[in-house]
Amino acid sequence: MIKMQLNTVKNGMIIGEDIYNNYDVLIIASGTVITDKIFQQIERLGLDEVHIIEKDVNGDNQIVIIKDDIQNLYENTVESFKNLFNSIKFGKQIISEEVEEILAPMLMEVKHNPSLAKKLWQIEACDEYTYDHSVTVSMASALLGKWMNMTDKQINELAIAGLLHDIGKCNIPDEILKKPDRLTDEEFKVMKTHATLGYLLVKNSKDLSNEIIEGVYQHHEKFDGNGYPNKLVGEDIHIYGRLIAIADVYSAMTSNRVYRKKMSPFLVAKLVTEYSFGYLDPVAVNIFLQNVGNFYVGTLVKLNNGMIGQVVMVNKLDPYRPLVKVNNDYIDLSKHYEIEIDSLID
Ligand SMILES: [Fe+2]
Numbered sequence: 055m056i057k058m059q060l061n062t063v064k065n066g067m068i069i070g071e072d073i074y075n076n077y078d079v080l081i082i083a084s085g086t087v088i089t090d091k092i093f094q095q096i097e098r099l100g101l102d103e104v105h106i107i108e109k110d111v112n113g114d115n116q117i118v119i120i121k122d123d124i125q126n127l128y129e130n131t132v133e134s135f136k137n138l139f140n141s142i143k144f145g146k147q148i149i150s151e152e153v154e155e156i157l158a159p160m161l162m163e164v165k166h167n168p169s170l171a172k173k174l175w176q177i178e179a180c181d182e183y184t185y186d187h188s189v190t191v192s193m194a195s196a197l198l199g200k201w202m203n204m205t206d207k208q209i210n211e212l213a214i215a216g217l218l219h220d221i222g223k224c225n226i227p228d229e230i231l232k233k234p235d236r237l238t239d240e241e242f243k244v245m246k247t248h249a250t251l252g253y254l255l256v257k258n259s260k261d262l263s264n265e266i267i268e269g270v271y272q273h274h275e276k277f278d279g280n281g282y283p284n285k286l287v288g289e290d291i292h293i294y295g296r297l298i299a300i301a302d303v304y305s306a307m308t309s310n311r312v313y314r315k316k317m318s319p320f321l322v323a324k325l326v327t328e329y330s331f332g333y334l335d336p337v338a339v340n341i342f343l344q345n346v347g348n349f350y351v352g353t354l355v356k357l358n359n360g361m362i363g364q365v366v367m368v369n370k371l372d373p374y375r376p377l378v379k380v381n382n383d384y385i386d387l388s389k390h391y392e393i394e395i396d397s398l399i400d
Pocket residue numbers: 219220248273274
């Protein structure tokens with residue numbers, strides 16, 4: 055990343071750092087491509103310099119992969135994970151090096167592509183739920199680790215634990231795992247054993263760290279002690295387990311389930327916040343939502359009153375109720391609780 059004088063930046067360059075106004079409200083998210091409009095916004099903020107992560111989107115220095123390539127990378131990761139999942143199902147031992155190899159290209163993006171978070175939620179599912187979900191949770195967990203300023207080693211471990219968090223499902227009968235309808239109480243009981251089944255699989259692996267093992271084992275524990283399998287409370291739950299739980303809820307809500315239409319990330323953020331009371335780690339939830347919200351600045355949205363507007367600012371305290379510009383008016387959703395964001399418009 056380089057610092058450039060504003061008068062030397064050109065359209066197509068990519069901003070490498072979040073830009074806030076004097077009220078600490080995000081105006082331009084890192085990863086935004088400079089256009090005439092963005093340039094004028096920066097000028098209005100009175101900045102002389104701006105951080106740029108590369109010289110030209112199409113130039114030789116390109117390090118950021120654009121959307122279609124992210125989709126490709128995602129699909130390859132899902133495909134590799136599917137093979138791994140099925141070999142483990144038939145008794146193969148988990149080998150840490152193999153999992154790391156599957157995740158290496160994706161981890162490069164997590165660490166170096168500042169706009170991955172936005173693209174993560176645009177990714178189209180390509181296979182059965184468990185495979186897609188595992189890869190999404192892996193990416194989201196690693197991103198969350200990055201936003202929490204964790205070390206590279208921790209981010210790698212989070213990606214591994216995220217990918218393997220539901221590995222116990224390979225020992226759940228297909229009639230239950232792939233049942234399109236709601237599970238009966240009895241079936242749900244069986245489904246819940248996947249946390250312990252997964253624990254046994256990762257424990258018997260070759261050289262996965264104890265932290266990874268705990269992350270997998272504890273991803274269904276709840277902050278208030280009402281989770282499973284061990285009813286752990288608060289910070290007794292390993293931080294990996296707490297972060298994977300957030301990524302898990304977010305992924306389940308943003309994916310296309312048979313019985314649920316894809317929801318807008320803002321609605322999901324609202325539900326995650328409501329859900330987080332007592333259930334998820336509140337500090338980590340806030341960091342997650344703030345960062346996810348930031349990536350939607352500039353996005354066109356449809357409101358529940360039928361109007362179409364553009365997200366112009368995300369409030370740090372209320373990340374899922376941004377300021378939206380509709381025609382020439384600004385609607386502050388943090389003050390208009392009757393208005394919600396219905397969906398995103400590509
Ligand atoms: Fe799970």
